Amino acid sequence: MGRIPCCEKENVKRGQWTPEEDNKLASYIAQHGTRNWRLIPKNAGLQRCGKSCRLRWTNYLRPDLKHGQFSDAEEHVIVKFHSVLGNRWSLIAAQLPGRTDNDVKNYWNTKLKKKLSGMGIDPVTHKPFSHLMAEITTTLNPPQVSHLAEAALGCFKDEMLHLLTKKRVGLNQINFSSPNPNHNPNNFNQNVDNEAGKMKLDNGNGIMKLWDMGNGFSYGSSSSSFGNDERHEGSASPAVAAWKGHGDIRTSVAETAAAEEEEKRKLKGEVMDQEEIGSEGGRGDGMMMMRRHHDQRQERAFSVDDNDLWDLQADDLINHMV
């Protein structure tokens, strides 16, 4: 027995809502409330199905909705909660007054996911790609390792190629040569050496870590380059900037080191500014949560044991989750 449709499709209008329809719906709901969505379009004189009306109301017409750009603080809240909740958009949206699950979902899919990928972070697990590849090698046995690692590597490459292509960085500047004969993903860093050998994304421990490439960069902290704020974009280390497609990928090691020193100096002033901003109160909770461990975090790289993303206190939640 099939489910009956929520409405007769033949008599129902679809697509964009007109201002007249919006007015009808809004004024009807203002008078009668939102009980029984099935009856609302009929009573309001709309050729729409109840579901469409509910969607229009909850995602657009509701008077308490906030329209416009997401703030840095909102962005950080989304990332933070997504790392814990995954694609539970309604729960994440519940932490952002005036934002709908649809808003959050769209923002994640169109902006944040790409931003994280561009930073070398897997948007699903919120772990660095290099970390994931290291996990593969430690948890699986060959030949599974080589196959999975190459698949993961492929995704990472695609993302980078996409970014680099968009930013018009010559692809021949990076050697995405085929994996080495041992198919060891830990050697990926060697493959990322550019043709001239001027840039080597290698922390010396055998695993490429974006997190090691500049003290001004640490995922989830106020000092990261993450966020809409171009101040942060600019404060990422040159290597990270190159990685994100914003800089010259041919940056030399010496230049990188010098720039990192500059980063440290800039960062101190920047962090103080942000602390001041945060102390003014308001809805900056997400930022503040991630700022708490800033001092400890600043001097260390992102590690396997970095649990800050999961360090959610019940009091930090606007709407407590079950």
Added chain:
DNA sequence: AACGGGTGCAACCGCGAATCC
């Protein structure tokens, strides 16, 4: 100016959960 690809967002779809009767 025309075209094509990319992007962002509103809206739709299908499913499971919750509620009603």
Added chain:
DNA sequence: GGGATTCGCGGTTGCACCCGT
């Protein structure tokens, strides 16, 4: 208790707009 109905959620699609060529 169980079927019918409604609601809410997450994934997906369609389209308007933007921007580079």
